[in-house]
Amino acid sequence: MLGLESPWTVARVDLGVTEQRVDVWAEHGDGHRWPCPECGTALPLDDHAEERAWRHLDTCQFLTYLHARPPRVRCPDHGVRQVRLPWAEPHARFTALFERLAIDVLKETDVRGATRILRISWDEAWHLMERAVRRGRQAKVARVPARLGVDEKAAATGQQYVTIVCDVDEGTVEYIADDRKQRSLDGYVTQWSEAERTGMAAIAMDMWEPYMQSVLAHVPGGAGKIVFDKFHIMSHVGKAVDTVRTQEHRALRDEGDESLTGTKYLWLYRAQNVPDKHEARVAGLLQRPLQTARAWMIKETLSEIWGDQRVGWARVFWRRWYFWATHSRLVRIIKAAKTIQRHLPNVLTSFTHRITNAVAEGLNSKIQTIKKMAYGFRNREHFKTAIFFHCGGLQLYPATH
Ligand SMILES: [Zn+2]
Known part of the structure; x- marks a missing residue:
């Protein structure tokens, strides 16, 4: 059930019937050589880190925890390092299988509902989502979308805004910045080289001066690419x-x-x-x-x-x-x-660039739903995380070993 592989085996199982909880201890055999997590050099065991526990998929409704002491190696190049474990990503509090399930549940319901189904805390749920988004964004191949959409959204608390940049053809959120100032959009545009910015063919937006200024300042031929769609x-x-x-x-x-x-x-x-x-x-x-x-x-x-x-x-x-x-x-x-x-000239650019309404409308209503389902974001960062989680088109699952 744990999917443990050699050299790992189950050493002990505790069944707590009253607590409805299963604890499993994993141990490894002697003589195994462990790859350094940095360079992959196979090295003998140096010592163990403190015992840790990972929440795993429930066993017949019983909360299930996997315990182990992570082995450490002493790499000549990288010093003492904890090796990668086959069941969880580094620093995770859950096994990779549990994280996959949690991501599926969080995709289908709001955060509070997910905490009840999964029996995890509010903070754990957000932590999981943040990790999934970070993982997905790191794995994403950097590519300039040909047709972009820029939107402002009021974050849930007060008069705080975020600027959202999306790929109009893929229907994905590509970038989120604080505020709705020129520098909010500059942050996205200026991360690309001059040649890459030239590849931006059309940018759909509201008639909002700071966004226009950003495009005019940084996108070659920007005046003809702004579309008030x-x-x-x-x-x-x-x-x-x-x-x-x-x-x-x-x-x-x-x-x-x-x-x-x-x-x-x-x-x-x-x-x-x-x-x-x-x-x-x-x-x-x-x-x-x-x-x-x-x-x-x-x-x-x-x-x-x-x-x-x-x-x-x-x-x-x-x-x-x-x-x-x-x-x-x-x-x-x-x-x-x-x-x-x-602004009529840039309203009429929509006849050359033919940006359809469906994607912008779809993303907009999805983000409205995220806002409603979140029962109040504690901060703007949670709002951003949720947008990327649901609208980023990201590969969110943890890698298995
Ligand atoms: Zn190394």
Whole structure:
């Protein structure tokens, strides 16, 4: 069950029926030569380190621990070193088999749920995830994605932000930095050589000055590579719609009108995605002379600009939409329209680079779920770890010997 190999054998087993616990002691035979963990030179045993215990897969629901004293060798080049053990990675508190199971469970559920299923502590779960992410990131081959996406996300506590860089084609998170400043993105871009940066073909982002400055400063031909894609433009206008709703709701409620109560999430649906159960309510709201309904229809119409392949048609569409939006008397919508107008050349770059919405939307909703499932991150580092764990596309399992 332990998968022990020569020279290791089981020396003793203690079964604690009341504690529901199995303890197994592993020992090795004499005369074995051990490879130095640094250089692999086979060396005789020098001495043993203190006995340690590793949590292993449960045995019929009994918590199971493997105990051993790790052998040490004296390498002429590397001094006294503890040898690598076949059942666990260095510094691990769990056997590799347990870690594999834990990673599978943590992939499927939130951290608190995993602690109950696996009977490990909150700190142990995070420690395990951190190790898995570090392992995966070290093993990852460095490669510049041709098409990148840059996003800011509010970390769970206060007004802290992180900048997330993703590979738009692979749908993986590549890099996370603190804040949403120019240097947040600089940290990613400047790790690559000039030639590698030239290979960046398109960078999708929000109309956020610090990110633009970073690309303009460090990516050759950056001005033509910045894409304010559908996902970001629609989020931008979506926020304006939400502000219209908040203000109108407050005004209506002062007059005792509760029409907009509980509608925040209804207006976030795209026209074609309104669930059946809400359809009647949405249809009713749209028939009334509400500012929010008008703002929503203006937003929904804008999404059609990406429906056509031709940039010439998009320009015509834009002019008509812009006229409508700026004559809507909805202050926030006018403001959003003017912001997009100022950045129009880089909105239209999406017709050359064809960055699809699916990946950005998918990653965004995955990260929202991570945030919700985490029951409050103690710190920003945990949030980053969880994003890499779930969205990094990493090889997380420990290596077996
Ligand atoms: Zn050595």
